[in-house]
Amino acid sequence: AQSVTQLGSHVSVSEGALVLLRCNYSSSVPPYLFWYVQYPNQGLQLLLKYTTGATLVKGINGFEAEFKKSETSFHLTKPSAHMSDAAEYFCAVSEDSWGKLQFGAGTQVVVTP
Amino acid sequence: DGGITQSPKYLFRKEGQNVTLSCEQNLNHDAMYWYRQDPGQGLRLIYYSQIVNDFQKGDIAEGYSVSREKKESFPLTVTSAQKNPTAFYLCASRLSWTDTGELFFGEGSRLTVL
Numbered sequence: 001a002q003s004v005t006q007l008g009s010h011v012s013v014s015e016g017a018l019v020l021l022r023c024n025y026s027s028s029v030p031p032y033l034f035w036y037v038q039y040p041n042q043g044l045q046l047l048l049k050y051t052t053g054a055t056l057v058k059g060i061n062g063f064e065a066e067f068k069k070s071e072t073s074f075h076l077t078k079p080s081a082h083m084s085d086a087a088e089y090f091c092a093v094s095e096d097s098w099g100k101l102q103f104g105a106g107t108q109v110v111v112t113p
Numbered sequence: 114d115g116g117i118t119q120s121p122k123y124l125f126r127k128e129g130q131n132v133t134l135s136c137e138q139n140l141n142h143d144a145m146y147w148y149r150q151d152p153g154q155g156l157r158l159i160y161y162s163q164i165v166n167d168f169q170k171g172d173i174a175e176g177y178s179v180s181r182e183k184k185e186s187f188p189l190t191v192t193s194a195q196k197n198p199t200a201f202y203l204c205a206s207r208l209s210w211t212d213t214g215e216l217f218f219g220e221g222s223r224l225t226v227l
Contacts, residue, residue: 009153034215043117043203043218044156090155100171101216103148103155 002027002095006104014112019063019078021107023091026072032094033074034101035065037087044090050074061085086111115140117219119204124224126191126198134189134222136204143209145187146216149173150201159202162187191224199226 007022025031032051036044048059055067061084065076074091088108092101117138126132136145144163148156158171162181176195181187187206191198201223205216 004155041201041221041223043220044205044216045218046215049215100158100161101156103157105153105155 002031002093002102004091004093004102004104006089006091006107008107009105010108010110012110012112013081015083016080019076019081019085019109021076021089021091021109023065023074023076023104024072025074025091025093027093027095029095032096033065033067034092034094035059035063035074035076036090036092037061038090038106039087047076047089081109081111083111083113085109117204117206117217119202119219119222122220122222124222126224126226128226129193131190131192132198132224134191134202134204134224136187136189136219138185138187138204138206138217138219140206140208140217141184142206142217143184144207145181146205146207147171147177147179147187147189148203148205150203150221156203159189198224200224 003026005024034049035047038044047063048057050057050067058064063078088106090106091104094101120135146161147159150156157173159177160179162168178190203221204219
């Protein structure tokens, strides 16, 4: 069975500082990995995804993530935080191609001036 | 513009009442999903449908029911059997069951039981 662990339910970063959100997964087969962002009282929006190929994936809003098979990780980073990055971020994994995603518990990001 | 429309955005229910949440998509997607979101628990899958007139239970289907009579519509009924229905409900869709692409989400419906 697949599972996702996001380390840290809340992260506080200063504006302009590095954003690092950690995600570890378990999967019995090569996984499909996703990061989504959610603003208050809204749906989820895809930031980026890894299916096959290059392990460093670039997404929207300056975010990127690196798939590390040996560490079973898919951490999300952004070099310089912006106030608009304040939101909740979800890591998700799928073991097959038909979209039944397993979501992590989420990490709330607060950006301070 | 194409997208997923959920209604109502906010809903209040008395204990013992059934309520139906609407989800309509004009993306011509084959598969549709219902998730429940509670603070600190991420998203949990309630039901999903890969084609019209077919649907499967997800991880927490008890107390919920769905139908898929049209490709663009996937309503969720929260029945009185659901013991803790207060939550944020999200509908999602994707192009086909063989696609590795993203899920598209609606804006959500927040249900509160009084």
